[in-house]
């Protein structure tokens with residue numbers, strides 16, 4: 178391979194990106210050295226096993242990836258804003274919608290959800306950490322390694338360009354000879370293993386580490402949604418792991434699972450991809466449902482309506498999510514029988530989802546609603562998501578789908594589900610739990626401003642796409658002629674996309690503003706909320722709860738406040754905590770390099786790094802680490818300090 | 827001494843070896859496809875049950891209800907994936 182093939186050349190935008198990457202990657206170490214922050218970074222963040230810090234790192238990475246995916250989106254909208262535009266050529270457009278799709282789903286939505294899960298779940302169930310803190314750090318670093326590997330593809334070697342679904346035969350070596358799709362298979366593989374480990378970790382955490390008295394039916398709804406999500410993760414991700422391994426074998430080791438020459442079956446990839454892919458969309462939506470349930474009941478000042486039916490409908494959704502995948506390829510040669518069966522299962526999902534919508538509405542009914550930023554997102558979610566859901570039922574009808582399939586109508590539909598569903602939820606959750614983690618609130622005025630920008634612009638961006646799709650504009654189309662008449666609506670959509678960008682900039686500015694100016698003397702329960710995480714200090718001490726609370730009903734914290742009885746009594750005892758470890762971040766780095774060399778089929782270094790990875794596993798097997806104890810004196814000191822800080826106000 | 831000897835487990839171990847040998851018959855001898863498949867499926871099922879109950883102690887766990895639920899869920903997903911794929915990609919593919 179020659180150097181001019183190694184680096185992507187000939188594109189001014191990519192040169193600019195290269196320069197900025199070099200500048201940033203020089204600036205960070207220089208700044209760290211100058212401000213003498215290496216030690217701080219290593220001790221407090223890189224080696225941490227604390228679920229709250231890991232959650233924060235997940236969320237920071239997700240915001241970073243939201244930026245990357247958003248720039249991709251703006252470029253696409255910019256290209257299609259006017260007919261016969263020359264901003265991007267066809268190849269570049271292909272690469273950008275592929276990286277946009279992969280990054281938004283796997284490296285933005287997933288880590289954002291997992292980040293909130295990390296921050297909130299142990300607090301919400303009254304635990305001191307997750308079940309396997311070290312494994313949790315490994316999950317994060319594997320995700321991070323995968324994300325970084327995927328992101329360097331556009332300057333080194335070239336990005337994947339076969340869509341986020343990477344269908345064969347297009348994604349095969351024959352039709353995609355560059356290393357782009359190797360990046361796809363290996364980066365997703367590494368990040369996917371991290372997600373699978375998260376799934377196991379949180380399943381065990383929720384099943385085994387709940388506070389005394391918290392039976393399954395007394396868990397907060399967010400915890401329930403995360404429990405079910407992790408069940409789906411554990412059962413769906415292995416399918417992706419296998420499919421990606423087969424893809425790697427096909428592309429780099431000459432097998433023919435999906436390539437058609439020697440009896441392989443190209444459609445089998447699409448099949449396996451969606452066997453994972455459809456449950457995946459529920460993996461990003463169910464926790465969102467949980468977040469909304471928490472926020473709506475907190476700000477309607479009422480308990481959640483229909484708790485049991487919420488749980489039952491989530492379990493039903495999780496089972497149904499595994500039996501609908503073929504609705505993604507109604508038009509690719511299946512008989513009437515297959516299409517009918519999958520149409521019916523797909524429409525059936527609307528039932529439990531509808532149940533949940535009505536439960537939220539009944540929770541709001543006669544509530545004393547306070548319109549905070551998180552609540553605004555939750556209220557906007559209900560009608561907008563319903564449009565996404567109704568168009569989903571339209572797409573579910575196999576015969577009608579012959580009209581909608583792979584048009585802009587579909588693109589509008591899934592953004593109408595993913596953005597109010599997942600993105601609004603994680604932003605709402607971010608505003609909601611921010612004071613818990615950092616001890617000060619995000620500014621409400623700026624929060625509401627960015628809410629209005631985001632919600633209105635979202636509809637301006639995506640509603641026109643429904644009409645464009647019905648008028649025949651296909652998906653993944655990089656340009657069109659003026660005579661098609663697609664111009665004006667695409668321009669409108671571009672205006673919306675700019676509005677969205679402004680909304681997100683205000684959101685980031687809000688973080689900056691609040692870090693500098695937001696008052697620090699807030700109460701531990703600033704929203705007057707309902708679940709256990711609000712019964713401990715903000716910011717949360719390392720050990721979460723000095724005394725583990727005892728729970729006797731749903732929303733125990735709320736009732737404890739009303740009755741003025743503390744949830745936990747007794748004397749402090751030394752608290753056993755896990756030690757930090759550098760191994761996870763080292764493993765992440767090794768996986769990154771292993772993946773990088775695998776992408777280019779440079780076998781010798783790939784084997785070396787593979788052996789080093791095994792070495793870290795072996796090292797861990799012989800390592801003796803029994804954790805450490807926080808002494809009673811130290812707990813007292815921390816508690817008094819935190820309590821004092823709150824009494825000053 | 828007698829109580830210490832894990833008779834049940836040794837028997838189980840021998841039995842699982844035996845099952846593997848029986849499964850080998852399917853390849854070693856020239857059986858018809860149906861006969862071979864029947865042998866494989868039956869020995870596999872017995873083998874899985876043996877492993878779960880004898881060596882993985884599903885029954886002896888305090889939370890065996892959760893475990894059974896989990897196994898049921900796994901069976902559901904596994905069977906749906908396999909037979910759904912056959913349904914979508916073989917029986918119902920490229921037909922009218």
Ligand code: HEM
Pocket residue numbers: 247250251253254274275277278279281282286339340341342588592595596599600638651652653654674677
């Ligand atoms: C923030 C504003 C966003 C804008 C303006 C936007 C815009 C777009 C556009 C223009 C396309 C390509 C349409 C085509 O030519 O086929 C697209 C595709 C896609 N988007 Fe977005 N998007 C946004 C956010 C998101 C989010 C948050 C997600 C997921 C959580 C997402 C997931 C996807 C996926 C999966 C595709 C399909 C990629 C493919 O065709 O392979 N997008 N988006």
Ligand SMILES: [Cu+2]
Pocket residue numbers: 454455458501502504505
């Ligand atoms: Cu689907």
